[in-house]
Amino acid sequence: MSTADDDAIVARELTKTFVVARKHTGRFAGLRSLLDPVSDKVTVVDRLTMRVGRGELVALLGPNGAGKSTSIKMLTGILTPTSGEVYVDGRVPHKDRTSNARSIGAVFGQKTQLWWDLPARQSFALLRDIFDVPQALYDRQIADFDSILQLSEFWHTPVRNLSLGQRVRCEMAAAMLHDPRIVFLDEPTIGMDVVVKEQTREFLRAQVQERGRTIVLTTHDMTEVARLCERVLLINRGRLMFDGTLTQLKAEHGGTSHVNVTFAEPVNAVSVPGTRLVSHDGMRAVLAPEGATTPEDVVRALISHYPVVNVGVEETNLEDLMRDVYLAQLDAASAASHLA
Amino acid sequence: MTSIVIPDVAKRRPHRSWRLLRVGLLNERAFRIRLVVAPMMLAVQLYLYDRLWAAVFHHTGKAAGLTLKQTLTYALMALLLGRVRWNARTVNVRDGIPISVREGTIVYWFLRPISPGRFYMWRQTGDVLYGGAWALLGYVVLRAADVINPPHGFNGAVVFAISLCLGQVVLYYLGQIVDIAMFWMLSNNGLARMYYFVQDLLSGVFVPLPFMPPLMLAIATWLPFSSGVNVPLSLYVGRTPLSRAPEQLGLQLFWCVALALVTRWLWQRASNRVTVQGG
Numbered sequence: 309m310s311t312a313d314d315d316a317i318v319a320r321e322l323t324k325t326f327v328v329a330r331k332h333t334g335r336f337a338g339l340r341s342l343l344d345p346v347s348d349k350v351t352v353v354d355r356l357t358m359r360v361g362r363g364e365l366v367a368l369l370g371p372n373g374a375g376k377s378t379s380i381k382m383l384t385g386i387l388t389p390t391s392g393e394v395y396v397d398g399r400v401p402h403k404d405r406t407s408n409a410r411s412i413g414a415v416f417g418q419k420t421q422l423w424w425d426l427p428a429r430q431s432f433a434l435l436r437d438i439f440d441v442p443q444a445l446y447d448r449q450i451a452d453f454d455s456i457l458q459l460s461e462f463w464h465t466p467v468r469n470l471s472l473g474q475r476v477r478c479e480m481a482a483a484m485l486h487d488p489r490i491v492f493l494d495e496p497t498i499g500m501d502v503v504v505k506e507q508t509r510e511f512l513r514a515q516v517q518e519r520g521r522t523i524v525l526t527t528h529d530m531t532e533v534a535r536l537c538e539r540v541l542l543i544n545r546g547r548l549m550f551d552g553t554l555t556q557l558k559a560e561h562g563g564t565s566h567v568n569v570t571f572a573e574p575v576n577a578v579s580v581p582g583t584r585l586v587s588h589d590g591m592r593a594v595l596a597p598e599g600a601t602t603p604e605d606v607v608r609a610l611i612s613h614y615p616v617v618n619v620g621v622e623e624t625n626l627e628d629l630m631r632d633v634y635l636a637q638l639d640a641a642s643a644a645s646h647l648a
Numbered sequence: 649m650t651s652i653v654i655p656d657v658a659k660r661r662p663h664r665s666w667r668l669l670r671v672g673l674l675n676e677r678a679f680r681i682r683l684v685v686a687p688m689m690l691a692v693q694l695y696l697y698d699r700l701w702a703a704v705f706h707h708t709g710k711a712a713g714l715t716l717k718q719t720l721t722y723a724l725m726a727l728l729l730g731r732v733r734w735n736a737r738t739v740n741v742r743d744g745i746p747i748s749v750r751e752g753t754i755v756y757w758f759l760r761p762i763s764p765g766r767f768y769m770w771r772q773t774g775d776v777l778y779g780g781a782w783a784l785l786g787y788v789v790l791r792a793a794d795v796i797n798p799p800h801g802f803n804g805a806v807v808f809a810i811s812l813c814l815g816q817v818v819l820y821y822l823g824q825i826v827d828i829a830m831f832w833m834l835s836n837n838g839l840a841r842m843y844y845f846v847q848d849l850l851s852g853v854f855v856p857l858p859f860m861p862p863l864m865l866a867i868a869t870w871l872p873f874s875s876g877v878n879v880p881l882s883l884y885v886g887r888t889p890l891s892r893a894p895e896q897l898g899l900q901l902f903w904c905v906a907l908a909l910v911t912r913w914l915w916q917r918a919s920n921r922v923t924v925q926g927g
Contacts, residue, residue: 426674439760
């Protein structure tokens with residue numbers, strides 16, 4: 309395990325538990341909740357151990373409620389962990405929020421840090437004052453960001469009148485105005501059109517490749533992950549389930565391609581050795597090759613044993629892969645709870 | 649790859665965060681109509697209060713130990729003092745604590761190199777200076793029209809100015825406590841509205857405190873609200889003699905220190921229980 313100073317981010321056995329009030333039901337529920345409060349402990353992040361090197365762009369992935377946002381909030385110092393250790397740029401973020409603020413920048417999805425009724429340019433100037441950014445650095449940053457994000461087209465417009473895409477571009481700039489080493493982006497491109505998304509990706513790539521920033525990105529947009537991140541961290545139910553490259557993820561969870569077949573007449577049962585039956589509705593079936601079986605092997609087997617009228621091979625996209633991974637984890641967790 | 653140059657200044661404490669004072673004025677300028685409505689509203693309030701108190705004193709020369717001129721001075725200046733913190737009442741202020749907690753944007757308060765308390769202070773001070781400018785304008789107009797009395801000499805003016813500042817500090821901390829309650833309540837609209845009604849009533853904004861029934865007056869005297877408006881105005885109109893000024897200023901100072909300690913403690917607690925609604 310690396311030391312706290314080597315990497316941009318180090319988390320060891322990081323855990324966050326919330327105490328949630330349980331509501332009474334039935335008669336006088338409100339009064340009973342007041343007189344006899346009952347609470348449950350909910351563990352949102354469970355012994356998360358991870359590290360992110362300097363200059364890396366990693367994706368923190370997981371289904372809704374997996375603990376991604378809570379993890380980000382602990383890494384940024386907003387939330388205090390229940391237990392475990394966390395170091396960001398060598399500091400414990402929740403204990404040293406003021407110094408930590410200079411090292412990090414963040415965008416939290418739809419939550420804006422811009423002043424709603426003021427033009428974005430005025431918000432930038434206010435953030436310059438808050439972070440005490442020297443004027444020369446501020447001017448350079450603004451010029452840099454404008455060259456990619458084309459902010460000057462709309463930065464004199466009050467933020468409340470900006471489109472979502474325009475606002476998010478301003479949020480990105482606002483988060484990096486003070487030249488932070490590490491940037492946390494919690495679903496920054498949600499709801500944006502493809503053109504703006506690509507512009508944002510170009511901006512992020514430039515920040516990593518040219519400015520050496522470390523970026524941690526949470527997103528549900530798999531195209532974004534595929535185009536930006538070499539490394540993914542997959543968490544579910546607050547636990548780290550996978551840490552590696554997308555290629556490794558595909559290899560570990562298999563099913564990188566599917567064979568879609570249409571029959572001339574309804575077929576009762578479809579069985580091809582070395583494959584997993586993904587779906588079957590009589591006239592159509594989808595099979596996933598497993599192990600050493602190739603899609604070509606499956607096509608040959610189908611044609612020789614069934615009345616096939618149409619067959620095609622489809623590469624599994626990342627969305628499907630993630631769905632399969634999430635569902636597999638749910639099944640595993642369900643099985644474990646049954647055994648327990 | 650070029651490495652990031654972290655400027656030396658990043659190691660220093662920020663010294664330009666005071667410029668947040670201008671946010672309040674910028675917000676007002678964003679809706680220029682407010683710059684017209686604010687003086688109109690103030691003029692209407694002052695005129696109606698003037699007529700109301702003139703009617704109350706129609707058949708009497710003195711009430712609650714005050715003459716009509718003293719009462720008008722107290723009541724109209726109380727309205728002006730109420731205007732000072734008008735924009736600092738953060739219930740509907742987009743970058744205030746209530747809306748920031750409700751919308752989750754409070755996270756950014758904890759990602760800045762100045763503490764949330766410091767940010768709050770600069771924002772509030774800016775709003776108070778803006779409101780204070782309108783109040784000062786109203787004061788100058790009322791004095792020019794001889795509707796209200798001048799202070800009792802130079803000493804009276806100085807004592808009033810000190811008491812006024814201490815009173816504003818008391819109201820600042822009281823309002824801040826209501827705002828910080830948002831971290832626990834997640835919605836404090838009801839609390840805030842109730843608080844501001846009680847504050848205005850028991851500080852003397854609605855009606856000069858000497859007109860209150862004895863029990864209510866006793867309660868108001870022992871609560872911090874009266875430090876905000878009643879104490880400085882009683883000194884101004886001469887209802888409280890200047891010889892009692894040290895005692896009154898001491899009481900205000902006590903509230904300032906006590907509320908500052910409570911606020912500091914609440915910020916520490918609130919910082920450890922930031923919840924972010926909506927993920």
